[in-house]
Amino acid sequence: MKVRVSRQDYHSAEILAKDTVFLLERIGVKPRLENPNQSRKHANFKGFLAEYAVCRLFDAESPRLNISTDGGVDLWVNGISIDVKYSKANRLIFDSEAKFQSDVAVLVTDSDEDDCMNIIGWSSKNGFLANHHKHDFGYGERLVLDTKYLQPIETLWRKLQERKFQ
Numbered sequence: 001m002k003v004r005v006s007r008q009d010y011h012s013a014e015i016l017a018k019d020t021v022f023l024l025e026r027i028g029v030k031p032r033l034e035n036p037n038q039s040r041k042h043a044n045f046k047g048f049l050a051e052y053a054v055c056r057l058f059d060a061e062s063p064r065l066n067i068s069t070d071g072g073v074d075l076w077v078n079g080i081s082i083d084v085k086y087s088k089a090n091r092l093i094f095d096s097e098a099k100f101q102s103d104v105a106v107l108v109t110d111s112d113e114d115d116c117m118n119i120i121g122w123s124s125k126n127g128f129l130a131n132h133h134k135h136d137f138g139y140g141e142r143l144v145l146d147t148k149y150l151q152p153i154e155t156l157w158r159k160l161q162e163r164k165f166q
Contacts, residue, residue: 001057001119001153002111009052010115012062017044019065050086050108051075053117057153058082058160072101078163082106089137092123092145100125107150121150 005013021041051063051074058077073081083102085092092107094100105128107120123131123145131149134141 002113002116003053003057003119004113004116005049005052005056007115009056009062010049013045013048013052016048016063016065017041020044023065046086046110047084050117051084053108053119054082054084054106057119057157072099074102078160080104080160080163084108089144090120090147092128092147092150094128094132094143095140097129097143100128104156106153106156107147119153120147121153122156123150127151 018041021044024040048063054060055062055075058075060075060077063074072083074084075082081102081104083100083105085094085105086108087093088109090107090109092105094105102125104122104124106122109118109120111118127149128143128145132143132145135144136142
């Protein structure tokens with residue numbers, strides 16, 4: 001599902017990404033990203049932009065700056081915790097089983113339009129753990145779920161709406 005992000009969302013994602021990296025650098029925390037093909041600021045920007053797209057779809061609160069950690073939860077919708085994962089690889093990726101701390105994870109990737117993000121689908125933790133495989137992208141083994149195992153985002157939207165009106 002293609003979701004348009006506003007100019008304000010785009011700007012806010014840029015500022016959040018810059019602020020996050022700025023604060024981490026000032027307190028001496030080494031960036032988590034181990035990928036020479038992408039800066040930490042750009043990775044954070046894409047992640048925040050993905051979060052904005054999911055927030056727009058579910059009418060949730062916008063992302064905010066978290067200094068130490070978000071606890072594996074990017075947003076809450078009707079009591080359900082969601083971890084938004086941006087990936088160019090078009091696969092849902094977690095560093096480890098322990099890193100999947102939310103109720104569900106939503107995969108977002110780039111769209112062919114600059115002001116849109118493509119929300120691919122979602123998985124519960126149990127669904128992820130039952131169907132993932134391991135893959136090394138060149139910086140250590142990660143847990144990967146191919147898109148064929150993702151549920152359509154429309155089904156999560158429906159579940160959340162049903163929960164809201166019960």
